[in-house]
Amino acid sequence: MKTKSLWLFLCVFVCALFIPFQQTQAATDGYLQKVKDQGTLVVGTSADYPPYEFTVKQNGETKYVGLDMEIAQKFADNLGVKLVVKNMNFDSLLVALETHKVDMVISGMNPTPERQQSVDFSKVYYSGDQYMLINKKDLARFKTIKSFKNKTIGAQTGSLQYTLVKQQMKNNEIKGLAKLNDLVIALQSGKVNAVAMEEPTARAFAENNSGLVAINPKFKVDAGQTGAAIAFPKGATSLVNAANKTITQIKQQNLINKKYIPQAGKYMAGNTKSNSILNYWTYFAKGIEYTLIITVVSVFFGFALGVLFALMRLSRNKLFHWLAVAYIEFVRGTPLMVQVMFVYFGIGAVIQSLPALVAGIIAVSLNSTAYVAEVIRSGIESIPAGQTEAARSLGMSQKLTYRYVIIPQALKNIWPALGNEFITLIKESSIVSIIGVTDLIYQMQLVQSATYKGVVPIFIAMVIYFVMTFSLSKVLGYFEGRMKHA
Template identity: 70%
Template sequence: MKKLKQLLILFTLLVTLFMPVSQIKAADNEGAATNSSQTTDDSLQKVKDKGTLVVGLSADYPPYEFTAKVDGKTKYVGIDIDLAKQFAKDMGVKLVIKNMNFDSLLVALETHKVDAVISGMNPTTERQKSVDFSNIYYTGGKYIVINKKDKTKYTTKDSFSGQTVGAQNGTLEYSLIQKQMDGAKVKGLAKLNNLILALQSGKVAGVLMEEATAKAYVQNNSNLYAFNSKVKVNTNETGTAIAFPKGSASLVAAANKTIADVKKADLIDQQYVPNAAQYMQTASKQNTMLNYWTYFAKGLEYTLLITVVAVFFGFILGVLLALMRLSNGKILHSLAVAYIEFIRGTPLMVQVMFVYFGVGAIIQSLPALVAGIIAVSLNSAAYVAEVIRSGIESIAIGQTEAARSLGLSQKQTYQYVVIPQAIKNIWPALGNEFITLIKESSIVSVIGVGDLMYQTQLVQSATYKGVMPLFITMLIYFVVTFTLSKVLNYFEGKMKHA
């Protein structure tokens, strides 16, 4: 009971420490909002001054935005990409693309990780409360994609009563299923290609999406069929628009000018859509997995980089936390306990997103890769600390007493007697943590880090295949972890005979 009380007091102190930061930030935001009404908006000038337009999107939404392999390199293509290029050109700046999950885009916008979101986004009334939208630049209906063998079974939106219908998380389609498809259950996933995979494996009966995207998938997959859902959509919400941070009047005006010019020249129908169709046809002809080996290689490179760096820093911090927890100092002990329990009590995905979007809102130049490494390192440290602590406590007290009686200091005792024996005892557990970290690092794909899982999703969207890229990724993970297990077992055997 006494320890619980101490932990509660410590947690209150930690919250108190962070409260002033949030209050100052809130006050700054409030002041900024007040001042913005009194001064001229400078959002456009800021983009011009830094020389880049950072656009957030989810590149799994053909023909709006998707990836294609051009000269062995990944290239973002589609209607939205061409529009983004024109928008950046009109402002005289360089276009920078940040690819992430659709349901993370508005968070990235509000935390200023991106300047704009151009991702087939509908300007719903709910979204307009949080962000500003440009004029609508493209309009299409809502179609339902089903397996072709079910085309006689599902003919209208009312046919799905008692069935599960899929939609991307955070989209208008998700709420439309809930509101207008009576009796149907909604299944939300972050990536559209995963929804198509769920459709083909029978997990959902249909997937609701934009007309152009539905036709794109059907055109490239003979096993799929699409029809007009005829769901009722507010006129202001039927099209797609560019999203900006709240109060970005000058950026919105610049975007509206670009959109007006694009519409006047009929570039979307005459140029952007044909370009997208050409890339889609090329992808369908070259959609063998062998053609995308560079994607998997690049993803593996990032995965190993994240793992090695995270293991290094996680081990150092873990040793420090273990010693703090074993110390007689109440403050150090309590801090270590609070950190370890908090990290182990929260999901790694939440930690990754907090570091990138939360801390990244203060340090806006924080790259996604660095944020991912920091989050994975901090998470690993908590588990490593417990492994090391258990190893140290497993050493008989007589070992320590004998070392001290021979004149060794406490530091020397730990350095030459306790730690070497503890490492031998905990080596298998440390090895397991290393292997687990390789697999768990796939979480960083949610913030757009190009690890193995991220590259797998790119291959899925580029080839319109769901199962095969996942199977190859599974094999790669298995080969890496199996090889590492053998190496760790080798060194474990060496320790036993030392």
């Protein structure tokens, strides 16, 4: 008996020591203190999901509003810090969280078991049913999941709705896109027969578009999958606990139903009244500005590095030649989108202060380098070997030969191809919108979200891109003509 009592005493003693240690460890994980020290709470969201999060125009500036933004602001106020919102694609949010680009994610996100393996979640702050958005003309045809048999269903990639459609509508084709606005456009144009989304969001789109209607198809949803919660990095217990205190406060005061949802409704109603595209010309102007900044800087560094790698590939030094070949082939063999995400989320995980704009410029510049290097190499190799031999026989060094004989002639030969690369760069720079760079495509998506119009902003963006590329082609053509007469 004494032995058993001794063992019981030891177990209780160890537990008594271990539990406070666990609590202290959780309280001092550093995440909460880091937010307070930096004075900002950086929040990741996908602002195309009314009434959870969407955009409005106030005094010519973009403002992120909605239920989730009100909760995020309340949380930031309770911590005594400034709220900073980063808008990006929904399926990039958890990557941004895991690479510490944001402190938390609030975007109508469901705390599914799969997500809980990678990140920690707060308590559920709001629950809504899973609905379908359909064209009003199809209301008599579609009532339940079974009535959609052999139809095409749209859902946001990475969302609970995408999983539900995949699991419970196996006789259907599923079309996944990153932006709900694009899915609604697909619905209106007949590319999909319905779009799965949460009830508040479906009702929001239906109320602001007379041709759409929201229905409840009766998805079967597990209790652990429903509801929206805030996502935090794995192990950020101090932030989770602080967020839970804010959520408890919000629920006790019933702020969601009394204040946040009605406020979101007012913003949406205001958007509907003033959703003329002309009211958003400043968005497109800002998009043009950032697109040109990315293009100009990327052209400069892409050309400079392209010359370097072209000379390295032509070098007799085997190491330089091998490095140039390896770099050029690797870059040309991988998509630009993947490169942009790697620079921002991969390298950015090491250099956490790396801004999205800088990451975008670096990725686009490095991508352009590979193509420019090949264009320049082909131009240099097109010059007859006799030109080099003649220059060297006159006593010119290899450096002077390249500078005054080879490069000028090669540049004249490759100018059309080089110009085409620069024009392509304007269009390809649009890919940086996936990491939240406010280029033309990013601004176009904001206008879509704010006006509930899908096709018109796309058409305007197309015209703007055409004007920019056509203008550049004329400038390049002018210099090409000057070279021919030189």
